[in-house]
Amino acid sequence: MHIVMAAIVGLVFGIGLIVSGMTNPAKVQGFLDLAGNWDPSLAFVMGGAILVGLFAFRAAGKRKRSLLGDAMCLPTATRIDRRLVLGSLAFGAGWGLAGFCPGPALASLATGGGKAIVFTGAMLAGMVVFEVLERARAAVRRPA
Numbered sequence: 001m002h003i004v005m006a007a008i009v010g011l012v013f014g015i016g017l018i019v020s021g022m023t024n025p026a027k028v029q030g031f032l033d034l035a036g037n038w039d040p041s042l043a044f045v046m047g048g049a050i051l052v053g054l055f056a057f058r059a060a061g062k063r064k065r066s067l068l069g070d071a072m073c074l075p076t077a078t079r080i081d082r083r084l085v086l087g088s089l090a091f092g093a094g095w096g097l098a099g100f101c102p103g104p105a106l107a108s109l110a111t112g113g114g115k116a117i118v119f120t121g122a123m124l125a126g127m128v129v130f131e132v133l134e135r136a137r138a139a140v141r142r143p144a
Helices: 002-021 025-034 041-061 082-098 102-111 116-139
Strands: none
Touching: 002 102, 025 041, 025 082, 102 116
16 A cells, blocks of 8 residues: 555656646756746745645644554754755755756656756766765764
8 A cells, every 4th residue: 555655646746746847957947047037936836835845744743643554754853064054055056057856857757858867867876975975984983
């Protein structure tokens, strides 16, 4: 049942990204171009997502178990640190340069677009580099 629900939620999310224009790098870059030909339409998409998320997370925070019966595991971190800020800056720079973020890039793979394939490959390579660096960092911090 979990796999079926994950597939349904993923499908609805992907369709929402496509319908909203989030899979179109030119539209995303138009939204991020505040000094040029700014396209505010994605602000409404993001505002709607934030509104839905606000109510969903409030409701989820009051529950002990998910709708499928699993334990609720919501994020607990609240600290804004150097790693969070640098990661956010890197994410934003990549989003602005490529016009993709991870979800829309994966949804765009369904169309077979070359930009989505290149972005996804670069994203996966970045994830591997991050994991290697994290393991090296953990090894250095581990007491001998």
